[in-house]
Amino acid sequence: MRLALLPLVALVAAFAPQGxxxxxxxxxxxxxxxxxxxxxxxAELELQxxxxxxxxxxxxxxxxxSSATFATHEPAFESAWxxxxxxxxxxxxxxxLELERARLLVESDQLARALVALLERPEARExxxxxxxxxxxxAGRAWFRSGEPVRxxxxxxxxxxxxxRDREASSALHLLAQEALARGDxxxxxxxxxxxxELSRWHALWKVRARQVHEKPAEALPRIGLAQLWLQAxxxxxxxVQLQALLAQHARSAQGWFLLGESQRMDGDxxxxxxxxxxxLDSEPTHLLALHNRGTIQRLAGRLAEAxxxxxxxxxxxxxxxxxxxxxxxxxxxxxxxxxxxEAAQRRYARYVExxxxxxxxxxxx
Amino acid sequence: MHQxxxxxxxALLGTACSPTTVPTAAVGDLRDEAAERGLAHRNRSGEAAKxxxxxxxxxxxxxxxxxxxxxxxxxxxxxxGGLAELLAGPGADLILYENDGRGQFRRLPGPGxxxxxxxxxxxxxxxxxxxxxxxxxxGGLAVLLQDExxxxxxxxxxxxxxxxxxxVPGAPxxxxxxxxxxxxxxxxxxxxxxxxxxxxxxYLELDPLRPPLRELGEGALAVPCSWKGYExxxxxxxxxxxxxxxxxxxxxxxxxxxxxRALPGHVASYALALAPFDLExxxxxxxYVANDSVAxxxxxxxxxxxxxxxxxxxxxxxxxxxxxxxGMGVAFGDVDxxxxxxFALTNFSGExxxxxxxxxxxxxxxTFRFGLQRESSPLLSWSxxxxxxxxxxxxxxxxxxxxxxxQADLANTGTxxxxxxxxxxxxxxxxxxxxxRVRPADERSVLAPPSGSRGSAVxxxxxxxAPDLVxxxxxxxxxxxINRFPRTNRLVVRCEGPRATEALDRDVPLRSPTDASxxxxxxxxxxxDTRPIVRAVATGQGFQSASASELYxxxxxxxxxxxxxIRWPSGRVERLGPGKAGRRITLREGRGIVxxxxxx
Numbered sequence: 001m002r003l004a005l006l007p008l009v010a011l012v013a014a015f016a017p018q019g020x021x022x023x024x025x026x027x028x029x030x031x032x033x034x035x036x037x038x039x040x041x042x043a044e045l046e047l048q049x050x051x052x053x054x055x056x057x058x059x060x061x062x063x064x065x066s067s068a069t070f071a072t073h074e075p076a077f078e079s080a081w082x083x084x085x086x087x088x089x090x091x092x093x094x095x096x097l098e099l100e101r102a103r104l105l106v107e108s109d110q111l112a113r114a115l116v117a118l119l120e121r122p123e124a125r126e127x128x129x130x131x132x133x134x135x136x137x138x139a140g141r142a143w144f145r146s147g148e149p150v151r152x153x154x155x156x157x158x159x160x161x162x163x164x165r166d167r168e169a170s171s172a173l174h175l176l177a178q179e180a181l182a183r184g185d186x187x188x189x190x191x192x193x194x195x196x197x198e199l200s201r202w203h204a205l206w207k208v209r210a211r212q213v214h215e216k217p218a219e220a221l222p223r224i225g226l227a228q229l230w231l232q233a234x235x236x237x238x239x240x241v242q243l244q245a246l247l248a249q250h251a252r253s254a255q256g257w258f259l260l261g262e263s264q265r266m267d268g269d270x271x272x273x274x275x276x277x278x279x280x281l282d283s284e285p286t287h288l289l290a291l292h293n294r295g296t297i298q299r300l301a302g303r304l305a306e307a308x309x310x311x312x313x314x315x316x317x318x319x320x321x322x323x324x325x326x327x328x329x330x331x332x333x334x335x336x337x338x339x340x341x342x343e344a345a346q347r348r349y350a351r352y353v354e355x356x357x358x359x360x361x362x363x364x365x366x
Numbered sequence: 367m368h369q370x371x372x373x374x375x376x377a378l379l380g381t382a383c384s385p386t387t388v389p390t391a392a393v394g395d396l397r398d399e400a401a402e403r404g405l406a407h408r409n410r411s412g413e414a415a416k417x418x419x420x421x422x423x424x425x426x427x428x429x430x431x432x433x434x435x436x437x438x439x440x441x442x443x444x445x446x447g448g449l450a451e452l453l454a455g456p457g458a459d460l461i462l463y464e465n466d467g468r469g470q471f472r473r474l475p476g477p478g479x480x481x482x483x484x485x486x487x488x489x490x491x492x493x494x495x496x497x498x499x500x501x502x503x504x505g506g507l508a509v510l511l512q513d514e515x516x517x518x519x520x521x522x523x524x525x526x527x528x529x530x531x532x533x534v535p536g537a538p539x540x541x542x543x544x545x546x547x548x549x550x551x552x553x554x555x556x557x558x559x560x561x562x563x564x565x566x567x568x569y570l571e572l573d574p575l576r577p578p579l580r581e582l583g584e585g586a587l588a589v590p591c592s593w594k595g596y597e598x599x600x601x602x603x604x605x606x607x608x609x610x611x612x613x614x615x616x617x618x619x620x621x622x623x624x625x626x627r628a629l630p631g632h633v634a635s636y637a638l639a640l641a642p643f644d645l646e647x648x649x650x651x652x653x654y655v656a657n658d659s660v661a662x663x664x665x666x667x668x669x670x671x672x673x674x675x676x677x678x679x680x681x682x683x684x685x686x687x688x689x690x691x692x693g694m695g696v697a698f699g700d701v702d703x704x705x706x707x708x709f710a711l712t713n714f715s716g717e718x719x720x721x722x723x724x725x726x727x728x729x730x731x732x733t734f735r736f737g738l739q740r741e742s743s744p745l746l747s748w749s750x751x752x753x754x755x756x757x758x759x760x761x762x763x764x765x766x767x768x769x770x771x772x773q774a775d776l777a778n779t780g781t782x783x784x785x786x787x788x789x790x791x792x793x794x795x796x797x798x799x800x801x802x803r804v805r806p807a808d809e810r811s812v813l814a815p816p817s818g819s820r821g822s823a824v825x826x827x828x829x830x831x832a833p834d835l836v837x838x839x840x841x842x843x844x845x846x847x848i849n850r851f852p853r854t855n856r857l858v859v860r861c862e863g864p865r866a867t868e869a870l871d872r873d874v875p876l877r878s879p880t881d882a883s884x885x886x887x888x889x890x891x892x893x894x895d896t897r898p899i900v901r902a903v904a905t906g907q908g909f910q911s912a913s914a915s916e917l918y919x920x921x922x923x924x925x926x927x928x929x930x931x932i933r934w935p936s937g938r939v940e941r942l943g944p945g946k947a948g949r950r951i952t953l954r955e956g957r958g959i960v961x962x963x964x965x966x
Binding site: 036037038039040042070071072073074075076077107108109110111141144145146147168170171173174175178181182193196200208211212215216219220221222225 | 586587588589590592593594595678679681684686687688689716727730731732733734735736737738739740743744777778779780781797
């Protein structure tokens, strides 16, 4: 059996990912676990962490395989624990391995052992591997499950500070809300619940969209939805990963180019954003938001004639009277005023007010 | 280098956090005697492949006295071979068995219902002193009154006025209309008028003509119905939940839908199980609702039958990690013997059976301190009981187990389709928590075979004073666990409220229901351990099932009790005792013990 495996391991080693590609793979495996697809992680990782394989000493990869094993094997704890036993890993990935051990202890109700693994001393206010947010999460969770919420709360609060949008952040916030309620602090509890619910909703949507992408990677709509979610979360890098994958397959997707422009605009890269909005408009010349946003960047750059042209295309276009077009009416009026065409500016502003606009024509000084 | 502090930490935390799990071999437990005692039918719940969620939930069971002969008879709910068969008719009837008084059963003709039946609830809904039945189903909610001959007579269906919600097997049906899918039911006197009301837990919208198969949604945005990467039936995620219903009992066996008044702000939530109990000890009946995959409800009664959900602030809406889990069954009992009611909640595989202790603010989640997460996570558990089967005065935790997906038997799922049922002994003293799994005494134990258990009911079917256990199993015959734990001293208490025609005493402002539903009985044992043993009359616990209304007190080696304290739903409190164990006593409100029999 071992002899038969060797060539396969060598083959795996030859194609071993490294650097950014490896990091992306790990993120993908983590996502697959969140999507309840642990068997795919097993299938992809088992060979890569076996002795002599490229990830054999990678504690992060081992931790992911352990999580997949815990979800698919019985007895769960023993199967996963055995996998980690005696593994000598690279120092840079040791924390991930140790924290996975602690997680297994927490998930198998061995709370005292988990706390020993996580804390130097019982009264420690900082866990081992404090740079890793999950160490705070695990310590907090272990204290709560031990019936010691007051001791657990500071750890969870720090976890939420370090990883405010993590998959587990809503869980931590829920526990913090419960602890606040026990103290009679309704306001804190309410704030925690609100944030927890917002995060839960976001992650539930992410799960649906990510699963749709996983099932139908060539379809445009799921990737657009996923990119929008990442933009909503302010994570332009992850949004761009989706958009680049989308545009590689659907090069004329106006919404894809528009969202790419949005991610660039959010990063302050206005020239690239301009280019992306233009690509969106190549595919869909009446794309309202692309026109508006391109016009806005042109205006900020002092290219008033170009800005005016974009805004006019919005307000004089077939959807010019619709709600989403309203800001373009004001922007056009202000652009005209900046060009010294005051009569035209007043006329456009009057139309803006007629459509329900309330902002003054003159821009507030910043 | 860190060895010394680590050891110190272990010592500090050792007692507080580490549960103790001690496997033991019982000398006798709950021996399955279903076949030789005459329980022979086989449940039908769709096809083995389970293409739709309707086929996965399976049957319930009810223990009730038909014919007022003092023994417990049996009713099982049942389904048919699939949705097509249901639509074509004639549908399934309930399955009835008559007890001969010694625990031998004879099949009786059914009451003539037609449908796919799920939840059962028992209680005296017409106030005539005998026990009636309400049966819920996929498109059915039937009230059956017991007549003077002990026959259950169907008195109409509460969905009769709602053609879309009612499913009549064999009748033409339009697509796009989902029947009301009733899961568990609870009969309780919510408004304290002395008559039983009905809470119907409801599940989800499933169009029997066009059930979703393999995926939900359409086109590019369709999402496969999958579990751990295997294709499985769709639901509940992605399907529309149905709101629960509340029916006010009118006292003559009829009910009126008062959901809007009684459940203000109610959010539809895939209900699967219910447990009525007095949460705050204020004398009215509250309700815990276990929901599938979303937040559970803790409905506090304002005393007039209007319920407000306080689950979140009480700490029992979500898992400890803040996730909606798949609540499947619920049961309450005073596990730590501090005088108030705790409860257990079963969940999906990968989620623990949870144990909550009542405290000043609400509840504390004791699951992890008992070590229940590790013990129960591989199991998908349905019905649940907190009952003193071994008669030592402490409650055991029983869960009926079995997965919903036949695909659980495929590679790398971490679980199995058929699973053994489980019984744990629980000990809670101060900070110490102990969980001890009762290993099956032999292959005849109900705890031995892997099975697809769903509903279950507790009651003394053979008249020896010890609680037995009936388990309804999906696509299989039922199990009847006859209590074979070593004999201990026991007391069986039956409670009766005043007859509907009986005038109330002047000092009692409210009328208790005739079947004494909601009565709380507290027994103080003799001897050194005088912690009270608390029981409450509530038949509807577990999953889709109804247990006997009589209360079982285990006294271990003690032959006597010091006091029995009875708090009736009317608010009247009576104190009796001291008394002897080894008896089955019947208490009538205001009249003390009206019947006293020796246990065999």
